[in-house]
Amino acid sequence: MYIYFIWLSLIVVWNYGFPDVPPVADVIVAVLLSFVSQKLKLVIKPSLSQKLKLVIKPSLSKLKMKKSDRYWHENIQLIIKCLLVWFTVSYVFGIVIVEELNLIRLGGYKLGFWFAQQGSIFTFVLLIFYYSNKISELDDKYDN
């Protein structure tokens, strides 16, 4: 599976670097790059599976973690939660599904437009204060 991504990204880089070459060159390069990807796959795959193991391991042994590690773990969870909101109001509401949201209206505003030019900014402000309160609670909990 990975090999397709490797190949695709190499092709993208090629097309971007040499946009004006004739189609036949593109075909030849595509074939050549597939060989290169075979080689690259061998290099990348072991490290990826290692990475996956690392992701699974800490959550299993959460209870065994040291206090400072638990603090950091909870902090990361909190950050991820906040960044999900951050991403949703700006990138999702303001850009990705803006056309669909624009069908809904908020007074004179189209909703998608409102998120892009007003709503996301208000949310950002609230988000920072939310995080800074929550993390202070965590600080107290682990009496840092």
Add this chain to the structure above:
Amino acid sequence: MELQSLTLLIVGLTFAVYIVIAFWARAKSTNEFYVAGGDIHPVANGMATAADWMSAASFISMAGLISFFGYGGSVFLMGWTGGYVLLALLLAPYLRKHGTFTVPEFISDRYYSKTARVVAVLCLIIASVTYVIGQMKGIGVAFSRFLEVDYDQGLMVGMVIVFIYAVMGGMKGITYTQIAQYVIMIIAYTIPAIFISFMLTGNPVPQIGLGSQLSDGTYLLDKLDKIVSDLGFNEYTTSPRFSLLNMFFYTLSLMIGTAGLPHVIMRFFTVPSVKAARASAGWALVFIAVLYTTAPAVAAMARYNLLTTIERPNDSSNLPYTERPSWFKNWEKTGLLKFNDKNSDGLIQYNNFESNEMIKVDRDIMVLANPEIANLPSWVIALVAAGGIAAALSTAAGLLLAIASSISHDLLKGVFRPNISEKNELRASRVAMAASIVVAGYFGFNPPDFAAGTVALAFGLAASSLFPALMMGIFSKSMNKEGAIAGMLAGISVTLIYVFQHKGIMFVQSTSFLNGMEPNWFFGIEPNAFGAIGAIFNFITAYFVSKKFPAPPENVVKMVLKIRKP
């Protein structure tokens, strides 16, 4: 009183205030010079950060760009505010905990390498100088308008003033001066917005006024959509900037650029604690949001007023050139507004068809011209000019300080001349400031884009180089110096090459080998938005390179664990 002398008076008065404050709190030691001794309250620091942050790009240029791009201009609004979330969550508290003066200093500690420090300084200088070029465009526009001279002459005067201003004070002077500047800027920005919003919609709150009805019962935004479409422009509330994908990356680029820009990060070294660093980012965003949520209203209303002035709605007749208002004449003098009577009927046709006669409407003039277009009293117009100049000066000063400290503190003291005396360090930093003003001013005569566009390029450069290195430095224990250095170099080179390909080497248009042409854009992503792609390159390169080299030493891992505890 005559408008010009009134403007001079108000600008002069505000200047006197800044200078008095700067003198009163003049920096005496290097510690005070760089980070004001580290004892500034989060709210005060937030306000100063906001002033520092809101540059000519935000104040003068941004609403003008939104005015013409409509929905597409949202990238600036989201991009330049959302970055604070990243800053507060991912960087500021940890960098404060580590407690260094400058960003390259953190990088050199974390990556146990002087090479990393030199690379970081290089990236910082490239990004900051590009940023100052954007400021210079704004300064040129503001000074040319209020001195009623040509843009180039206005820029020259502006350069001299920035020089005097930045070289005189250090951060302590700047922190308190910037609080004063914030107050003046925000008054100057919101008063005309409140006036205009009230005049058009009867609601004095611009954020609500923008979503309200005009006196004839139609919603302002609907009416604007109709007017612009009739004149052949893109619909205001729905047209994206090139494509939604481009907007996605543009926004991302500005956001991570915000979190990677040294002059903003440096601000969080001036607060007393880690807790204060987080709160400070929040307060900064509150103060920024006041302007940023007003800007869309300013943008839409300015566009509406501009179009209805030229094409009068009562009988939809065009404005005769001889009856043009005084703002039109004044901006013609600066060369930023040009009219050519193609069909010689003496009337002004302004549309997006062949018959358009407004051959040049520089986007950067919109905010400054806005109160004049709306016929507001002349003290309001003068106030806006003063605010614009405050915005440009405060940011230029903050940036110059970041450049100066990176050269004197990071390069000279940190790497090449560790024994330099404090006095000589200060002297070196002032020389560096002067040099960067000259360089930036030189490019300011031929800027690569509108002020906000140029500044966006600077953000892209910071996003692609410094942000990933800082973030990995905190969130990864295994990132080593080889990975970080390779990442920074890869990120900034990819971005620079892409920008130079399309905008010309060193922004000299004729040396661009792929032109600004849209068909040549990578996935249709414009150069200004490419920083996000550069940052992705940075992360990927750093990851793979770091695998090939030994893990960082024990003491660095300990340091990372230490900064993670508040």
